[in-house]
Amino acid sequence: MSSTLLEVTRAAHEEVERLERLIVKDLQNEPPSNKDRLFQSHRVRHMIDTIAATTEKLIEIYEDKDNARKDEIAALGGQTATGTNVFSAFYDRLKEIREYHRKHPAARVVDANEEYEALLKEEPQIEFSGEEAFGRYLDMHELYHQYINCKFGEPIEYSAYLDVFSQPERISRKLKLTRQYKEYLENLLEYLVYFFQRTEPLQDLDRIFAKVEGDFEEEWAENKVEGWENGGQENGHGALQNTVIDLDYYSSIEDLMEVGPEKLKEALAALGLKSGGTIQQRAERLFLTKHTPLDKLDKKHFAKGSRGSEQNGGGMAVQQTDNGKDIALMEVKLKKLCSLLEEIITRTKENVEKKQALTYEEMEAEREEEETQADTESDDDEQQIYNPLKLPMGWDGKPIPYWLYKLHGLGQEFKCEICGNHSYWGRRAFERHFKEWRHQHGMRCLGIPNTKNFNEITSIQEAQELWERIQERSGVNKWRPDLEEEYEDKEGNIYNKKTYADLQRQGLI
Secondary structure, three states, X not given: OOOOHHHHHHHHHHHHHHHHHHXXXXXXXXXXXXXXXXXXXXHHHHHHHHHXXXXXXXXXXXXXXXXXXXXHHHHHOOEOOOOEOHHHHHHHHHHHHHHHHHHOOOOOOOOHHHHHHXXXXXXXXXXXXXXXXXXXXXXXXXXXXXXXXOOOOOOOOHHHHHHHOOOHHHOOHHHHOOHHHHHHHHHHHHHXXXXXXXXXXXXXXXXXXXXXXXXXXXXXXXXXXXOOXXXXXXXXXXXXXXXXXXXXXXXXXXXXHOOOHHHHHHHHHHHOEOOOOOHHHHHHHHHHHHOOOHHHOOHHHEOOOOOOHHHHHHHHHHHHHHHHHHHHHHHHHHHHHHHHOHHHHHHHHHHHHHHOOOOHHHHHHHHHHHHHHHHHHHHHHHOOOOOOOOOOEOOOOOEOOHHHHHHOOOOOEEEEOOOOOEEEEOHHHHHHHHHOHHHHHHHHHHOOOOOHHHOXXXXXXXXXXXXXXXXXXXXXXXXXXXXXXXEEOOOOOEEEHHHHHHHHHHOOO
């Protein structure tokens, strides 16, 4: 029944609207783990792509270049070649509908909501290596081996490479203009772009790169690109020295001969020099350009029809400048991607340093534990703990057994007024609290020492009354020096301090 163009248009609009609602519904759910977040992002990205494709079809229909939509609308209005007949068009359409249902008597209305709701439970297939751990870390081992085996690289550890790969300014410009470095940079940029698209599918990388390229063109025109301030040439001989073969790495003609006759021929042809002769003659001719500029070479070394050393050198300089611009643009894109993936790069460094201190068995056990934890994390969050008796939680986060609850008398509540009417459940917790900080602080505020005499006392009034009685009792038994301190006179008579002082004052002693 969706054979007509208007019905196709209506169905396309309905599909776009349903997908928009699904996107909103999906984004309202907070994913519990990194894996679920990736699934959600890829689902939303797939729905956005579907909306974009459907919208393009709608635009083609509304443009109506073949007038099919216009003709169909006219046919619905009863306009035919013989004139306008509304009733005839209506009954023809009714006949078509009846004929369809006669041929398909078991046809039923399909609820599209069920089909679209199933999209929310879909788990897209995302390709990650074991080292990447589902987008948590970078896997740059291939690029690392390519780096340390190239002339512009250096023999460093993998953990150190993770610090330097985002710093292309560390490499000299002369080494950057080699084909080897360009291939390495292309591979590095390709991997980071692919990784970013897998981990952040909702980011518009084309728009980000478009802005980067716009800013780069302005800076390049003003010679402000970092590391490329003079347009990609270090000196006047830069274009001549960076041919197909980098001569700086060959100290003799014998070393240069190991490259092979074909590569020597290509290098000579690129410089406009004669490319014939034996492999030794080719190597000698090319080796001359290492220390001698092309404009100072004898003309006999140049091939017939060559435009001359100056024109050739100028053409090489232009070619080198264009090559340098491409490499500089890739470096700018690399730095932008590294800033977007800064958190993942840092996490990768920490993971590599951690693995260096683990054995193989420990690494495998940790990986299995992470996978198990990731699979059960969302399930644990969704499960509600059934605890109708409101039993206390044990060490495993689950309610303790009821028999243990009764054994310790945890259903019995003890309140302590000195602790600010704090409740203690169970006799054991109540007895233990007299030595804890809360009760000691309350006694200190009352100005009463927290001794054994005040155990089992929770009322402020009772504690104060007991403290007063203790003070009175200690006052009766207190030693009084004026009555109990003894003095002796010359005759050996014993007096207390008060009597002795009175007699002495009267002069009788």
